[in-house]
Amino acid sequence: MLNRILVLCTGNICRSPMAEALLRARLATSRPSLAVSSAGLAALEGRPADPLAVALLAERGLDLTPHRARQLTPELVAAADLILVMETAQQRHLELLAPSARGRVHRLGCFGDFDVPDPYRQGRRQFERALALIEKGLDGFERTFWAGAA
Numbered sequence: 001m002l003n004r005i006l007v008l009c010t011g012n013i014c015r016s017p018m019a020e021a022l023l024r025a026r027l028a029t030s031r032p033s034l035a036v037s038s039a040g041l042a043a044l045e046g047r048p049a050d051p052l053a054v055a056l057l058a059e060r061g062l063d064l065t066p067h068r069a070r071q072l073t074p075e076l077v078a079a080a081d082l083i084l085v086m087e088t089a090q091q092r093h094l095e096l097l098a099p100s101a102r103g104r105v106h107r108l109g110c111f112g113d114f115d116v117p118d119p120y121r122q123g124r125r126q127f128e129r130a131l132a133l134i135e136k137g138l139d140g141f142e143r144t145f146w147a148g149a150a
Contacts, residue, residue, distance in 0.1 A: 002145075004035045006080035007108075008090060012040030012069035014120050014127070015086050017049045019108065019134045021062045026142060041090060043071040050120065052127040077101050084108045084141075086116040109133065111140030 005023065009016035016038035024036040048054075049064040057064045077083065077098045083105045085091045095102050108116055116133045119126035 002034065002081045004037070004080050005082045005084065006076055007036065007038040007084045008041060008072060008094065009038075009086045009116075010040055010042050010090070010118060011047075011120060012038055012043040012071075013047050013067075014050045014053050015116055015118065015130055015134065016040065017064055017067045017069075018053050018057060018131055019084065019086075019138065021057055021064055021067075022060075022134060023138055025062055026138060037076075038067075039070050039072040039076055041072055041093060043069045045069055045071050050127075052119070052124055056124075056127055056131050074098065080104060082106065084137075086118070088115060108137035109140075110137075111144060112136055 007016040007019045007023065009019075020036050020038040027034050027036065047069045049067040049069075054064045072094075077094070078100070080101075081104065083094065083101060085094060085105060085107055088107055091105050091107050094105050114133060114136075116130050116137065117126070119130040
């Protein structure tokens with residue numbers, strides 16, 4: 001049974017916090033007991049979400065201001081039923097780091113065969129592109145796993 005989803009990126013201040021907030025909002029009605037969290041493979045520990053990520057999600061009615069980056073730990077990996085990463089390289093890295101996670105680690109863009117590039121320090125256009133790809137990836141997971149779930 002799927003109870004906990006962990007979303008990963010590199011620094012845990014751009015992509016994974018946006019994906020975490022969007023996924024949590026999408027599942028709030030259909031799967032409110034499903035826990036969604038995020039972390040980074042090289043987290044900027046304790047830092048807030050990037051201001052552009054905060055602004056883009058605020059435009060969608062979601063508040064990222066409480067977010068603080070955290071580093072991936074073995075405990076987080078062990079507790080997650082599903083781990084979503086942004087890039088193929090991150091999936092490979094995590095599976096080497098934690099072989100027990102194999103089968104639970106999936107690229108967010110697996111259903112459309114795409115990576116979500118890191119927008120860090122690249123401006124609003126790149127953040128918008130990353131967010132659009134995150135939404136596309138979440139659409140794929142929603143259609144496949146959560147459509148009509150109650």
